[in-house]
Amino acid sequence: MKSEKVGDATFETWTVDEVARAFDANEIVLIDVRTPQEYMFEHIEGALLMPLAFFKGDKLPDQGKKRIVFHCGSGVRSERVARAAIAAGVTPIAHMEGGFGAWKEAKKPFIGTNMATGAPQSVTPE
Incomplete structure (x- = not known):
């Protein structure tokens, strides 16, 4: 995991294997920020959908027991959303x-x- 300080906040970039392990262990909430059409075509089972176009950082749940990890198609939109979440105080x-x-x-x-x-x-996949 890579981490970066953004003001007083910590912004992390997780690898696929780190996300898979934590998701399987029920330690994170995985949020897909792609479009509803992309999500309907294919998605990670159990991931929640919160499209970038409708993202509201101040509406995210508390991270008391589970961390929030965002993902998109390539990592560009999820990084943008994660930085917006930091700006909202998450x-x-x-x-x-x-x-x-x-x-x-x-x-x-x-x-x-x-x-x-x-x-x-x-x-x-094989």
Whole structure:
């Protein structure tokens, strides 16, 4: 994990493996900031959706027991949202380096769309 001081706040960048371990251990809330269309097509199972276009940092839940980690497609939007969360007073805050693309590249499981039926399906890359 990389960390950076932003004023009095701590901004963290987590690797895919760090996010996967913490998510599996129920230690974080993973928030997807992509569009609803991107999320519906494929997403990390259990990740919440809070699109960048509708993001309100002051509406985030308290991080008493679980840390918040944002992710998007490549890491650009999630970094932007994480910095906006810091500006809203939410700290520490993190985002996933490389986004969903890195998640898939690391062969982590996700929910995809069956192109024949349009139904969601579990995908476990090999």
